[in-house]
Amino acid sequence: RKAHPTQGGKKDEQREGVPQLAALAYQIPQRPAGLPEGGVDHAVQGLFQFLLVAAAQGKVAAQPLQLGSLLGCGALGQQGTLPQNVQLLLVAIFNVRQQSEIYIGPTSDILPGVLPGGRVVVVSDATIDRLYHPMLAPYDTVLIGLGESIKTLQTVESIYRRFIELGVDRSTFVLGIGGGIVTDVAGFAAATYMRGLDFGFVSTTLLGQVDASVGGKNGVNVDGYKNMAGTFSQPRFVICDPGMLRTLSDREFRAGLAEVVKAAIIADADLFARIEATTFDDLRSDTDLLTDAVSASIRVKADIVERDERESGDRRKLNLGHTLAHAIEKCTNRLNHGEAVAVGTALIADASVKLGVLTAEDRDRIAGVLKKLGFDLTPPVDVKRLLKEVGKDKKNEDGMLRIVVPIGIGDCDVRRMSHDEFAALFA
Numbered sequence: 001r002k003a004h005p006t007q008g009g010k011k012d013e014q015r016e017g018v019p020q021l022a023a024l025a026y027q028i029p030q031r032p033a034g035l036p037e038g039g040v041d042h043a044v045q046g047l048f049q050f051l052l053v054a055a056a057q058g059k060v061a062a063q064p065l066q067l068g069s070l071l072g073c074g075a076l077g078q079q080g081t082l083p084q085n086v087q088l089l090l091v092a093i094f095n096v097r098q099q100s101e102i103y104i105g106p107t108s109d110i111l112p113g114v115l116p117g118g119r120v121v122v123v124s125d126a127t128i129d130r131l132y133h134p135m136l137a138p139y140d141t142v143l144i145g146l147g148e149s150i151k152t153l154q155t156v157e158s159i160y161r162r163f164i165e166l167g168v169d170r171s172t173f174v175l176g177i178g179g180g181i182v183t184d185v186a187g188f189a190a191a192t193y194m195r196g197l198d199f200g201f202v203s204t205t206l207l208g209q210v211d212a213s214v215g216g217k218n219g220v221n222v223d224g225y226k227n228m229a230g231t232f233s234q235p236r237f238v239i240c241d242p243g244m245l246r247t248l249s250d251r252e253f254r255a256g257l258a259e260v261v262k263a264a265i266i267a268d269a270d271l272f273a274r275i276e277a278t279t280f281d282d283l284r285s286d287t288d289l290l291t292d293a294v295s296a297s298i299r300v301k302a303d304i305v306e307r308d309e310r311e312s313g314d315r316r317k318l319n320l321g322h323t324l325a326h327a328i329e330k331c332t333n334r335l336n337h338g339e340a341v342a343v344g345t346a347l348i349a350d351a352s353v354k355l356g357v358l359t360a361e362d363r364d365r366i367a368g369v370l371k372k373l374g375f376d377l378t379p380p381v382d383v384k385r386l387l388k389e390v391g392k393d394k395k396n397e398d399g400m401l402r403i404v405v406p407i408g409i410g411d412c413d414v415r416r417m418s419h420d421e422f423a424a425l426f427a
Protein backbone atom coordinates (compact mmCIF):
# COMPACT_ATOMS: atom_id res chain seq x y z
CA ARG A 1 0.00 0.00 0.00
CA LYS A 2 1.29 3.42 -0.86
CA ALA A 3 -0.01 6.67 0.43
CA HIS A 4 0.03 9.81 -1.62
CA PRO A 5 -1.05 13.19 -0.44
CA THR A 6 -3.86 14.88 -2.25
CA GLN A 7 -2.95 18.36 -3.32
CA GLY A 8 -4.99 21.09 -1.70
CA GLY A 9 -8.31 19.57 -2.67
CA LYS A 10 -7.42 19.39 -6.34
CA LYS A 11 -8.42 16.22 -8.07
CA ASP A 12 -5.80 13.53 -7.91
CA GLU A 13 -4.00 12.87 -11.10
CA GLN A 14 -4.47 9.53 -12.77
CA ARG A 15 -1.08 7.85 -12.59
CA GLU A 16 -0.17 5.57 -15.36
CA GLY A 17 -1.82 2.20 -15.12
CA VAL A 18 -2.97 2.68 -11.53
CA PRO A 19 -6.58 3.59 -10.89
CA GLN A 20 -6.77 5.95 -7.98
CA LEU A 21 -9.49 7.18 -5.74
CA ALA A 22 -10.35 10.61 -6.98
CA ALA A 23 -12.57 11.87 -4.18
CA LEU A 24 -11.68 13.34 -0.89
CA ALA A 25 -13.67 11.74 1.87
CA TYR A 26 -15.23 14.99 2.94
CA GLN A 27 -16.88 15.26 -0.44
CA ILE A 28 -18.68 11.98 -0.09
CA PRO A 29 -21.67 13.28 1.88
CA GLN A 30 -22.52 15.57 -1.02
CA ARG A 31 -22.63 12.66 -3.44
CA PRO A 32 -25.73 10.54 -3.06
CA ALA A 33 -24.18 7.52 -4.69
CA GLY A 34 -20.92 8.06 -2.87
CA LEU A 35 -19.01 8.03 -6.10
CA PRO A 36 -16.25 10.42 -6.92
CA GLU A 37 -16.25 12.67 -9.94
CA GLY A 38 -14.51 11.85 -13.15
CA GLY A 39 -13.33 8.63 -14.68
CA VAL A 40 -13.62 6.07 -11.98
CA ASP A 41 -13.06 2.49 -12.95
CA HIS A 42 -14.97 -0.47 -11.67
CA ALA A 43 -12.50 -1.42 -9.02
CA VAL A 44 -12.74 1.97 -7.41
CA GLN A 45 -16.51 1.93 -7.62
CA GLY A 46 -16.40 -1.44 -5.93
CA LEU A 47 -14.37 -0.01 -3.10
CA PHE A 48 -16.77 2.85 -2.60
CA GLN A 49 -19.71 0.49 -2.68
CA PHE A 50 -18.01 -1.63 -0.05
CA LEU A 51 -17.51 1.44 2.09
CA LEU A 52 -21.10 2.54 1.74
CA VAL A 53 -22.42 -0.92 2.51
CA ALA A 54 -20.12 -1.17 5.53
CA ALA A 55 -21.41 2.21 6.67
CA ALA A 56 -25.04 1.24 6.12
CA GLN A 57 -24.54 -1.98 8.07
CA GLY A 58 -23.18 0.03 10.95
CA LYS A 59 -19.70 -1.46 10.62
CA VAL A 60 -18.43 2.06 10.26
CA ALA A 61 -19.54 4.56 12.85
CA ALA A 62 -20.36 8.16 11.90
CA GLN A 63 -20.31 7.16 8.31
CA PRO A 64 -18.76 9.63 5.93
CA LEU A 65 -16.18 11.01 8.29
CA GLN A 66 -14.95 7.62 9.28
CA LEU A 67 -14.71 6.50 5.69
CA GLY A 68 -11.89 8.98 5.38
CA SER A 69 -9.98 7.59 8.29
CA LEU A 70 -10.47 4.04 7.06
CA LEU A 71 -9.04 5.07 3.75
CA GLY A 72 -6.32 7.10 5.35
CA CYS A 73 -5.11 4.43 7.73
CA GLY A 74 -5.42 1.55 5.36
CA ALA A 75 -7.80 -0.49 7.50
CA LEU A 76 -9.50 -1.70 4.38
CA GLY A 77 -6.27 -3.03 2.98
CA GLN A 78 -5.74 -5.03 6.13
CA GLN A 79 -9.16 -6.60 5.72
CA GLY A 80 -8.10 -7.80 2.30
CA THR A 81 -11.03 -6.11 0.67
CA LEU A 82 -9.12 -3.68 -1.43
CA PRO A 83 -9.32 -4.53 -5.13
CA GLN A 84 -5.84 -5.52 -6.16
CA ASN A 85 -5.25 -2.98 -8.85
CA VAL A 86 -6.35 -0.01 -6.79
CA GLN A 87 -3.75 2.15 -5.21
CA LEU A 88 -4.99 3.50 -1.92
CA LEU A 89 -4.58 7.22 -1.62
CA LEU A 90 -4.18 9.09 1.56
CA VAL A 91 -7.42 10.93 1.99
CA ALA A 92 -7.79 14.18 3.87
CA ILE A 93 -10.94 14.29 5.95
CA PHE A 94 -11.22 18.04 5.67
CA ASN A 95 -9.56 20.60 3.54
CA VAL A 96 -9.70 24.05 5.07
CA ARG A 97 -9.75 26.85 2.50
CA GLN A 98 -8.03 24.63 -0.06
CA GLN A 99 -4.85 25.18 1.93
CA SER A 100 -4.86 22.97 4.96
CA GLU A 101 -5.54 19.26 4.92
CA ILE A 102 -6.75 17.64 8.10
CA TYR A 103 -6.12 13.94 8.59
CA ILE A 104 -7.39 11.71 11.34
CA GLY A 105 -5.51 8.46 11.83
CA PRO A 106 -2.18 6.93 12.78
CA THR A 107 0.69 9.37 12.35
CA SER A 108 3.05 6.63 11.19
CA ASP A 109 0.75 5.88 8.25
CA ILE A 110 -0.03 9.45 7.33
CA LEU A 111 3.11 11.51 7.95
CA PRO A 112 5.35 9.93 5.30
CA GLY A 113 2.71 10.62 2.68
CA VAL A 114 2.20 14.29 3.53
CA LEU A 115 5.70 15.56 4.32
CA PRO A 116 7.22 17.41 1.37
CA GLY A 117 10.42 16.08 -0.14
CA GLY A 118 12.97 18.66 1.07
CA ARG A 119 14.48 19.42 4.44
CA VAL A 120 12.26 19.20 7.52
CA VAL A 121 12.93 20.80 10.91
CA VAL A 122 10.84 19.79 13.91
CA VAL A 123 9.62 22.09 16.67
CA SER A 124 8.40 20.17 19.68
CA ASP A 125 8.79 19.89 23.45
CA ALA A 126 10.49 17.63 25.98
CA THR A 127 7.35 15.60 26.73
CA ILE A 128 6.88 14.70 23.08
CA ASP A 129 10.59 13.97 22.71
CA ARG A 130 10.37 11.55 25.66
CA LEU A 131 7.21 9.82 24.41
CA TYR A 132 7.87 9.73 20.68
CA HIS A 133 11.63 10.14 20.28
CA PRO A 134 11.87 7.87 17.21
CA MET A 135 9.45 10.14 15.35
CA LEU A 136 11.65 13.18 16.01
CA ALA A 137 15.02 11.46 15.62
CA PRO A 138 15.41 11.76 11.82
CA TYR A 139 15.14 15.55 11.93
CA ASP A 140 16.95 18.54 13.37
CA THR A 141 14.73 19.36 16.30
CA VAL A 142 14.09 22.51 18.32
CA LEU A 143 12.56 21.77 21.71
CA ILE A 144 10.68 24.51 23.53
CA GLY A 145 9.64 24.60 27.20
CA LEU A 146 6.38 23.45 28.70
CA GLY A 147 3.30 25.37 29.77
CA GLU A 148 1.38 28.49 28.78
CA SER A 149 4.09 30.73 30.28
CA ILE A 150 6.49 29.87 27.43
CA LYS A 151 4.05 31.16 24.78
CA THR A 152 6.07 34.33 24.39
CA LEU A 153 8.01 36.33 21.84
CA GLN A 154 11.21 35.32 23.70
CA THR A 155 10.49 31.67 22.89
CA VAL A 156 9.84 32.57 19.26
CA GLU A 157 13.12 34.48 19.17
CA SER A 158 14.96 31.48 20.58
CA ILE A 159 13.46 29.37 17.78
CA TYR A 160 14.62 31.90 15.16
CA ARG A 161 18.13 31.71 16.64
CA ARG A 162 18.17 27.91 16.45
CA PHE A 163 16.82 28.08 12.90
CA ILE A 164 19.68 30.42 11.96
CA GLU A 165 22.22 28.08 13.61
CA LEU A 166 20.73 25.14 11.78
CA GLY A 167 20.80 26.97 8.45
CA VAL A 168 17.04 26.80 8.06
CA ASP A 169 16.03 28.61 4.88
CA ARG A 170 12.91 29.32 2.90
CA SER A 171 12.86 25.87 1.41
CA THR A 172 12.77 24.17 4.83
CA PHE A 173 9.49 22.72 6.05
CA VAL A 174 8.68 23.19 9.74
CA LEU A 175 6.90 20.32 11.43
CA GLY A 176 5.32 21.18 14.78
CA ILE A 177 4.68 18.11 16.91
CA GLY A 178 2.82 18.70 20.13
CA GLY A 179 -0.18 20.22 21.84
CA GLY A 180 -1.73 23.64 21.36
CA ILE A 181 1.18 25.54 22.85
CA VAL A 182 3.73 23.91 20.55
CA THR A 183 1.58 24.35 17.46
CA ASP A 184 0.73 27.99 18.32
CA VAL A 185 4.39 28.87 18.82
CA ALA A 186 5.81 26.69 16.02
CA GLY A 187 3.20 28.03 13.58
CA PHE A 188 4.03 31.62 14.50
CA ALA A 189 7.78 31.06 14.24
CA ALA A 190 7.39 29.30 10.88
CA ALA A 191 4.96 31.88 9.51
CA THR A 192 7.31 34.77 10.31
CA TYR A 193 10.87 33.38 9.98
CA MET A 194 12.26 34.73 6.71
CA ARG A 195 8.75 36.05 6.02
CA GLY A 196 7.21 32.63 6.18
CA LEU A 197 8.06 28.96 5.74
CA ASP A 198 5.63 26.17 5.00
CA PHE A 199 4.64 24.19 8.04
CA GLY A 200 2.44 21.34 9.20
CA PHE A 201 1.45 19.79 12.50
CA VAL A 202 1.13 16.50 14.28
CA SER A 203 -1.36 17.49 16.93
CA THR A 204 -0.89 15.40 20.06
CA THR A 205 -3.52 16.61 22.53
CA LEU A 206 -7.29 16.48 22.32
CA LEU A 207 -7.48 20.24 22.75
CA GLY A 208 -5.00 20.71 19.95
CA GLN A 209 -6.80 18.30 17.64
CA VAL A 210 -10.27 19.74 18.06
CA ASP A 211 -9.32 23.39 18.25
CA ALA A 212 -5.86 24.91 18.59
CA SER A 213 -3.98 23.29 15.72
CA VAL A 214 -6.77 23.59 13.15
CA GLY A 215 -7.78 26.80 11.40
CA GLY A 216 -4.57 28.74 10.93
CA LYS A 217 -4.42 30.91 14.03
CA ASN A 218 -1.08 30.96 15.74
CA GLY A 219 0.60 33.32 18.12
CA VAL A 220 1.93 34.15 21.53
CA ASN A 221 0.86 36.01 24.66
CA VAL A 222 2.30 39.43 25.48
CA ASP A 223 2.54 40.51 29.12
CA GLY A 224 -0.04 37.88 30.02
CA TYR A 225 -2.52 39.10 27.40
CA LYS A 226 -3.50 36.04 25.44
CA ASN A 227 -2.63 35.68 21.78
CA MET A 228 -1.79 39.37 21.34
CA ALA A 229 0.75 38.70 18.58
CA GLY A 230 0.31 36.16 15.85
CA THR A 231 -0.73 35.50 12.28
CA PHE A 232 -3.44 33.74 10.36
CA SER A 233 -1.42 31.17 8.38
CA GLN A 234 -2.79 27.79 7.50
CA PRO A 235 -0.66 24.72 8.22
CA ARG A 236 -0.25 22.63 5.06
CA PHE A 237 -1.58 19.68 7.03
CA VAL A 238 -2.68 18.72 10.50
CA ILE A 239 -2.52 15.08 11.59
CA CYS A 240 -4.87 14.24 14.43
CA ASP A 241 -3.92 10.81 15.74
CA PRO A 242 -6.41 9.48 18.29
CA GLY A 243 -3.82 6.88 19.33
CA MET A 244 -1.56 9.65 20.64
CA LEU A 245 -4.23 10.76 23.09
CA ARG A 246 -3.71 7.64 25.22
CA THR A 247 -0.74 9.18 26.97
CA LEU A 248 -2.65 12.27 28.09
CA SER A 249 -3.56 12.57 31.75
CA ASP A 250 -7.28 12.48 32.53
CA ARG A 251 -7.07 16.17 33.28
CA GLU A 252 -5.52 17.06 29.95
CA PHE A 253 -7.93 14.81 28.09
CA ARG A 254 -10.88 16.41 29.87
CA ALA A 255 -9.59 19.86 28.90
CA GLY A 256 -9.99 18.88 25.25
CA LEU A 257 -13.52 17.68 25.88
CA ALA A 258 -14.48 21.23 26.88
CA GLU A 259 -13.71 22.31 23.32
CA VAL A 260 -15.64 19.32 21.93
CA VAL A 261 -18.69 20.38 23.96
CA LYS A 262 -18.12 23.96 22.79
CA ALA A 263 -18.17 22.87 19.14
CA ALA A 264 -21.33 20.86 19.75
CA ILE A 265 -23.13 23.78 21.40
CA ILE A 266 -22.10 26.11 18.58
CA ALA A 267 -23.22 24.03 15.65
CA ASP A 268 -23.80 20.32 16.18
CA ALA A 269 -26.79 19.26 18.25
CA ASP A 270 -26.29 15.61 17.24
CA LEU A 271 -22.75 15.61 18.53
CA PHE A 272 -24.03 17.15 21.76
CA ALA A 273 -26.58 14.36 22.12
CA ARG A 274 -23.91 11.74 21.42
CA ILE A 275 -21.67 13.23 24.13
CA GLU A 276 -24.62 13.34 26.53
CA ALA A 277 -25.20 9.65 25.87
CA THR A 278 -21.64 8.68 26.66
CA THR A 279 -19.25 8.97 29.58
CA PHE A 280 -15.77 10.28 30.21
CA ASP A 281 -14.45 6.72 30.57
CA ASP A 282 -16.05 5.59 27.30
CA LEU A 283 -14.57 8.51 25.44
CA ARG A 284 -11.17 7.70 26.92
CA SER A 285 -11.25 4.06 26.00
CA ASP A 286 -13.34 3.76 22.83
CA THR A 287 -11.32 4.92 19.83
CA ASP A 288 -14.38 4.99 17.54
CA LEU A 289 -16.30 7.27 19.89
CA LEU A 290 -13.29 9.50 20.27
CA THR A 291 -12.56 9.62 16.55
CA ASP A 292 -16.17 10.57 15.98
CA ALA A 293 -15.98 13.38 18.56
CA VAL A 294 -12.72 14.65 17.07
CA SER A 295 -14.00 14.57 13.47
CA ALA A 296 -17.31 16.19 14.33
CA SER A 297 -15.60 18.99 16.27
CA ILE A 298 -13.13 19.62 13.47
CA ARG A 299 -16.00 19.69 11.01
CA VAL A 300 -17.66 22.49 13.02
CA LYS A 301 -14.42 24.44 13.08
CA ALA A 302 -13.49 23.75 9.45
CA ASP A 303 -16.93 24.91 8.27
CA ILE A 304 -16.65 28.14 10.20
CA VAL A 305 -13.05 28.87 9.17
CA GLU A 306 -14.02 28.18 5.58
CA ARG A 307 -16.51 31.07 5.78
CA ASP A 308 -14.53 33.43 7.97
CA GLU A 309 -10.82 32.78 8.32
CA ARG A 310 -9.95 36.15 9.85
CA GLU A 311 -12.66 36.33 12.46
CA SER A 312 -14.71 39.20 11.19
CA GLY A 313 -17.95 37.28 11.63
CA ASP A 314 -18.82 33.67 12.28
CA ARG A 315 -15.40 32.66 13.57
CA ARG A 316 -16.13 34.66 16.69
CA LYS A 317 -18.53 31.87 17.58
CA LEU A 318 -15.53 29.66 18.32
CA ASN A 319 -14.93 31.95 21.28
CA LEU A 320 -17.99 30.64 23.10
CA GLY A 321 -17.21 30.66 26.81
CA HIS A 322 -13.78 32.18 26.13
CA THR A 323 -14.35 35.77 27.28
CA LEU A 324 -14.71 34.62 30.86
CA ALA A 325 -12.30 31.72 30.38
CA HIS A 326 -9.51 34.11 29.42
CA ALA A 327 -10.33 36.24 32.47
CA ILE A 328 -10.15 33.13 34.65
CA GLU A 329 -6.79 32.23 33.14
CA LYS A 330 -5.51 35.73 33.84
CA CYS A 331 -6.67 35.65 37.46
CA THR A 332 -5.43 32.20 38.39
CA ASN A 333 -3.29 29.43 37.00
CA ARG A 334 -5.16 26.77 38.96
CA LEU A 335 -7.30 25.93 35.91
CA ASN A 336 -6.04 24.88 32.53
CA HIS A 337 -7.55 26.37 29.37
CA GLY A 338 -10.19 23.67 28.88
CA GLU A 339 -11.29 23.80 32.50
CA ALA A 340 -11.61 27.57 32.25
CA VAL A 341 -13.62 27.20 29.03
CA ALA A 342 -16.00 24.79 30.77
CA VAL A 343 -16.63 27.31 33.58
CA GLY A 344 -16.92 30.17 31.07
CA THR A 345 -19.40 28.18 28.98
CA ALA A 346 -21.58 27.35 31.98
CA LEU A 347 -21.55 31.01 33.07
CA ILE A 348 -22.50 32.30 29.63
CA ALA A 349 -25.25 29.69 29.35
CA ASP A 350 -26.67 31.04 32.61
CA ALA A 351 -26.36 34.59 31.33
CA SER A 352 -28.10 33.62 28.08
CA VAL A 353 -31.11 32.40 30.05
CA LYS A 354 -31.18 35.80 31.78
CA LEU A 355 -30.93 37.47 28.40
CA GLY A 356 -33.97 35.47 27.34
CA VAL A 357 -32.25 33.74 24.42
CA LEU A 358 -31.71 30.26 25.89
CA THR A 359 -34.19 28.02 27.66
CA ALA A 360 -33.46 26.90 31.21
CA GLU A 361 -33.76 23.34 29.92
CA ASP A 362 -30.94 23.83 27.39
CA ARG A 363 -28.85 25.62 30.02
CA ASP A 364 -29.29 22.59 32.27
CA ARG A 365 -28.28 20.26 29.46
CA ILE A 366 -25.09 22.29 28.92
CA ALA A 367 -24.18 22.31 32.61
CA GLY A 368 -25.24 18.67 32.89
CA VAL A 369 -22.98 17.39 30.13
CA LEU A 370 -20.00 19.36 31.44
CA LYS A 371 -20.53 18.05 34.96
CA LYS A 372 -20.97 14.52 33.68
CA LEU A 373 -17.59 14.79 31.97
CA GLY A 374 -16.11 15.73 35.33
CA PHE A 375 -15.75 19.51 35.17
CA ASP A 376 -16.06 21.60 38.30
CA LEU A 377 -18.18 24.54 37.15
CA THR A 378 -17.64 26.69 40.23
CA PRO A 379 -15.83 29.86 39.17
CA PRO A 380 -12.40 29.67 40.84
CA VAL A 381 -12.45 33.41 41.53
CA ASP A 382 -15.28 35.80 42.20
CA VAL A 383 -17.25 36.66 39.06
CA LYS A 384 -16.92 40.38 39.88
CA ARG A 385 -13.16 40.02 39.62
CA LEU A 386 -13.53 38.18 36.33
CA LEU A 387 -15.69 40.97 34.96
CA LYS A 388 -13.06 43.51 35.95
CA GLU A 389 -10.50 41.48 34.04
CA VAL A 390 -12.83 41.32 31.00
CA GLY A 391 -12.90 45.14 31.07
CA LYS A 392 -9.12 45.21 30.72
CA ASP A 393 -9.08 42.87 27.72
CA LYS A 394 -6.98 44.58 25.10
CA LYS A 395 -8.72 42.80 22.27
CA ASN A 396 -12.09 44.49 22.77
CA GLU A 397 -13.07 46.13 19.50
CA ASP A 398 -14.36 49.72 19.39
CA GLY A 399 -14.69 49.54 23.16
CA MET A 400 -17.42 46.94 22.86
CA LEU A 401 -17.39 43.22 23.64
CA ARG A 402 -18.43 40.52 21.22
CA ILE A 403 -20.13 37.93 23.35
CA VAL A 404 -21.10 34.55 21.99
CA VAL A 405 -24.41 33.46 23.45
CA PRO A 406 -25.86 29.99 22.99
CA ILE A 407 -29.43 30.29 21.74
CA GLY A 408 -30.06 26.56 21.68
CA ILE A 409 -28.09 23.35 21.55
CA GLY A 410 -26.26 23.55 18.23
CA ASP A 411 -26.91 27.23 17.68
CA CYS A 412 -25.41 30.47 18.94
CA ASP A 413 -25.30 34.14 18.24
CA VAL A 414 -22.68 36.85 18.56
CA ARG A 415 -23.90 39.91 20.48
CA ARG A 416 -22.13 43.25 20.58
CA MET A 417 -22.48 44.67 24.06
CA SER A 418 -20.85 47.15 26.38
CA HIS A 419 -18.97 45.97 29.41
CA ASP A 420 -21.78 47.24 31.63
CA GLU A 421 -24.40 45.33 29.66
CA PHE A 422 -22.30 42.20 29.96
CA ALA A 423 -21.73 42.69 33.68
CA ALA A 424 -25.47 43.19 34.20
CA LEU A 425 -26.03 39.62 33.05
CA PHE A 426 -24.20 38.38 36.12
CA ALA A 427 -25.73 40.79 38.66
Ligand code: GLY
Pocket residue numbers: 211212214215217315318319
Ligand atom coordinates in the same frame (compact mmCIF):
# COMPACT_ATOMS: atom_id res chain seq x y z
N1 GLY B 1 -9.74 28.90 18.95
C1 GLY B 1 -10.65 29.73 18.27
C2 GLY B 1 -10.32 29.96 16.84
O1 GLY B 1 -9.48 29.29 16.29
O2 GLY B 1 -10.90 30.81 16.20
